[in-house]
Amino acid sequence: MxxxxxxxxxxxxxxxxxxxxxxxxxxxxxxxxxxxxxxxxxxxxxxxxxxxxxxxxxxxxxxxxxxxxxxxxxxxxxxxxxxxxxxxxxxxxxxxxxxxxxxxxxxxxxxxxxxxxxxxxxxxxxxxxxxxxxxxxxxxxxxxxxxxxxxxxxxxxxxxxxxxxxxxxxxxxxxxxxxxxxxxxxxxxxxxxxxxxxxxxxxxxxxxxxxxxxxxxxxxxxxxxxxxxxxxxxxxxxxxxxxxxxxxxxxxxxxxxxxxGGKNSIVVLDDADVDAAAASGAMSSFGYQGQACVAAGRHLVHADLVEPYTESLIRQAKALRMGDPREEGVAIGPVISERQVVRIERIVGESVAAGARVLTGGRRDGLFYPPTVLDHVERTMPAFTEEIFGPVAPIVPFRTDAEAVEIANDTEYGLTAAVHSRSVPRATAVAEQLRTGMVHLNDVSAKDAANAPFGGMGASxxxxxxxxxxxxxxxxxxxxxxxxxxx
Structure with missing residues (x-):
């Protein structure tokens, strides 16, 4: 010792x-x-x-x-x-x-x-x-x-x-x-x-x-x-x-x-900057192995942008080196405990068994769990309903702003969210309908500031x-x- x-x-x-x-x-x-x-x-x-x-x-x-x-x-x-x-x-x-x-x-x-x-x-x-x-x-x-x-x-x-x-x-x-x-x-x-x-x-x-x-x-x-x-x-x-x-x-x-806790959404509207939104999504879901109450547990992406957004998110996930955090260039360290990595495995495994698809990641090495992207995620699956507390990004498409709001609010949690759009008035209109204690436009979901009233609604x-x-x-x-x- x-x-x-x-x-x-x-x-x-x-x-x-x-x-x-x-x-x-x-x-x-x-x-x-x-x-x-x-x-x-x-x-x-x-x-x-x-x-x-x-x-x-x-x-x-x-x-x-x-x-x-x-x-x-x-x-x-x-x-x-x-x-x-x-x-x-x-x-x-x-x-x-x-x-x-x-x-x-x-x-x-x-x-x-x-x-x-x-x-x-x-x-x-x-x-x-x-x-x-x-x-x-x-x-x-x-x-x-x-x-x-x-x-x-x-x-x-x-x-x-x-x-x-x-x-x-x-x-x-x-x-x-x-x-x-x-x-x-x-x-x-x-x-x-x-x-x-x-x-x-x-x-x-x-x-x-x-x-x-x-x-x-x-x-x-x-x-x-x-x-x-x-x-x-x-x-x-x-x-x-x-x-x-x-x-x-x-x-x-x-x-x-x-x-x-939180089951936080990043909402990507059809006029968003796709690469910038995906970068925010990657930081929000993969930063510190996703082990944060403010991490993004859902990526709600307009159907017209799902393909380029998913491709960008996968590229960023694959570029993140996993290993001992003391080593130069490592971006993803270990999950905190065996109990936690088993929980992540269960949520991903049960969702895949119900029809979700692993596009990258999804297989652990000891306490190391790689950045993982899921699609074909339905609203009944654990990846949608449960707080994962791991580096997993479930992608869910939507067609209208109203549908995005409805999907984002389909949770008992209400901590934080992010909305991406080139139109700030439009993003604001969506953000104001989200039942969360915090919301950030064209940014990550995981934000904190000493002078801000930090906290959530509902089960958060x-x-x-x-x-x-x-x-x-x-x-x-x-x-x-x-x-x-x-x-």
Missing amino acids: RSTGEGTWLGSAKWTGKIYSGGWRQSEGGTQQVSEPATGEQLAEVGVAAPADVARAGALAARAQRDWAEVAPPERAEVLLRASRVLRDHSGAIREWIVRESGGVPAKGDYEIAAGRSQLAQAAGLASLPGGEVLTPPVPGQVSYAWRVPLGVVGVINPWNAPLLFAMRALAPALVLGNAVLLKPDPHTPVSGGVIVARMFEDAGLPEGLLHVLPGGIGTGQAIVADPHVAMVSFTGSTEAGRAVARAAGEGLKRVALEL GNGSRIGGTANLEQFTQWRWMTMSRAA
Whole structure:
């Protein structure tokens, strides 16, 4: 076993086999091995937080949060800006961990680092926004005003596909608005989604007790949701797991923000630039092996353009080199786990058995699944109905704009979409009819921005939004006060 970054800022001697909770300490839940999907090599060992660890962390966080809420907002913001500088200064070691632990190519690591820094900067800006508003008093002579106060302790449960970015997306606004955080990284990426985060804020001077990094599985997550000190849970993951989190949080009348799955469409109208649309489609379906909630799971293409679009998409799929993401020129790394690659195989296999056709790809090599293009996809097939979370592009033709809208909306999900057309008014008219929380014209489906309200509709979330000023609503609550001159 070799720890990535040994002898550097991220050297493992400090954190091997430990959790971060009031400093680095041994956990009650034992340890877990961290492995590399591309090679199977054991990279490191982290602690696993047991329910007793979560209970201790919740109590420590609640005590620390009371003092943190009294710190001036600009001082809280400065901690985030220092964390951003730590992320910049150690980007090489951090990138290596993202590549080896998550199976993404180096460009994916660079993206997470840049986007994570953007999230920190955007969150720091929240400190300068008005903290409340003066209201018209209900009685003449009174003063009436309302202001935002922290929730207290926020539980953040993160997935493996963008572990560093998603951690920054939730905990940065939560901290700058005066909350403490219990962060549970996914078991596949406990270093890039947990240890790195702890080291960043440790170096940035965040007061002890405000951030607890608690790796673990379902039991750890359940303990965080149930902990009486946790006022809110921010969860990113599958729709099935999100429903379970919502049920458990509801028992405690806790606020819950759910960013869940998607079955997203790229809609290519008959006046689109075919090659540009196919390039967007390839990036949306094949980028990071399609392992993103915002990946394109359907390519809805006007019947007159299906042939050239399909040919262009196949060319781009075949041009993507698959292999160890550390190797020069590799564009497609491994799928995160055996469980996930089996799921992709099942969805493609069942669809082919029902009449779909594999035009390229479709056969895995260990955890490596090649970019795959399917046609003859019917709306009853798993490739159409299920979120694949793999590098698979099902193509479905349509004849009219109205039919494209109807097909795109034929799903319980409602996260994101893209519409391609040389006519922006026409693309806009289509986009406005799509039941999604986000839509992008002449672009990829997979987009994110720190200042944008990110989230979905239907089975893609509970209507919550993270990003920009939407974070004010997520991570604070209102308090109203009136003052009278005399009783």
